[in-house]
Amino acid sequence: MTKGEIALKAVEALKKEYPEAICSLTYTDPLQLLIATRLAAQCTDARVNLVTPALFERFKTVDDFAEAEVSEVEEYIKSCGLYKTKARDIVAMAKKLRDDFGGEVPDTIEQLVVLPGVGRKTANLIVGDIFHKSAVVVDTHCIRITSRLGLHNIKDATKIEKILRELLPPEESNDFCHRLVLHGRAVCQARTPKCDICCMNGFCPTAAIKKQA
Numbered sequence: 001m002t003k004g005e006i007a008l009k010a011v012e013a014l015k016k017e018y019p020e021a022i023c024s025l026t027y028t029d030p031l032q033l034l035i036a037t038r039l040a041a042q043c044t045d046a047r048v049n050l051v052t053p054a055l056f057e058r059f060k061t062v063d064d065f066a067e068a069e070v071s072e073v074e075e076y077i078k079s080c081g082l083y084k085t086k087a088r089d090i091v092a093m094a095k096k097l098r099d100d101f102g103g104e105v106p107d108t109i110e111q112l113v114v115l116p117g118v119g120r121k122t123a124n125l126i127v128g129d130i131f132h133k134s135a136v137v138v139d140t141h142c143i144r145i146t147s148r149l150g151l152h153n154i155k156d157a158t159k160i161e162k163i164l165r166e167l168l169p170p171e172e173s174n175d176f177c178h179r180l181v182l183h184g185r186a187v188c189q190a191r192t193p194k195c196d197i198c199c200m201n202g203f204c205p206t207a208a209i210k211k212q213a
Contacts, residue, residue: 001203003151007167009203010149014179017199021175021182023129025049030105030130031097032056034115035065035090037122043080051077062103065094089117107131120158128174136161136168137177141184148188148206 001009015021024045027033032052039048055076059065065073073087080086093115097103105126106112112123121137128135136142138157142164146152152163168176187194193206201207 004167006149006203007151007164008169010200011168011172011176013199014176014183015172018179018182021178023125023178024181026052028056030126031062031065031094033130034093034105034118034122034126037125038089038093038117039077039080039086041086042082047080051080062094062097065090066098068094086117092116093118105130107133120161124161124174124177128177132174134165134170135174135177136164137174138164139177139181140190141181141188142177144190145180145184145188148193148204149200150205 023033025033025036025040026049027036035055036048036052039051055073058076059068059073068091070087070091073090074083077083077086077090096115097105101111107127107130109120109123109127112118112126113120121139124135124137127133128137138161143155143157143160146160146164147154151167152160154160164173183199184190187198193210195201195204195207195210198204198207
């Protein structure tokens with residue numbers, strides 16, 4: 001079976017298993033998702049969702065964040081980890097949005113990655129979830145599961161994104177990545193994948209090796 005065939009089978013299996021392919025971060029507008037995604041670095045989405053209601057109640061607009069004291073933002077996000085760096089990035093990001101983008105979150109990866117603290121993973125999430133363009137969000141779940149599926153054997157997220165863009169139907173790629181997160185949490189876990197109950201065990205090379213062991 002080719003990598004392309006495995007990728008298509010994975011798309012269909014996960015679509016059946018997780019019909020609701022949604023982002024687990026809570027937000028109501030593009031700015032909130034951008035900030036929540038920055039907070040989620042090395043932090044669980046569940047923890048971010050506990051922190052953001054008070055943060056977004058205090059700072060409601062790009063201007064609010066751009067004019068905020070970094071120290072005050074820090075107080076709201078302390079439990080997210082790396083809070084000093086994240087607070088600095090959030091304020092700097094808002095200033096750049098205000099000064100260079102008219103206060104609007106841009107809709108291309110190329111524009112998004114020039115914002116402080118925004119890498120390709122965050123940019124792809126925004127482009128896919130907010131602007132409904134083809135996107136490939138390469139997080140730890142994506143790297144792990146697509147490697148176990150035999151689609152690559154590397155760790156470089158940018159290279160993996162390129163590989164997956166070539167293998168996945170563009171209209172399916174964003175939802176596929178959301179489903180990988182759900183599957184990674186529930187079944188294909190980092191330490192001990194539950195291959196016996198996995199919806200992809202009929203074509204996954206890793207599951208086949210485990211059966212033979």
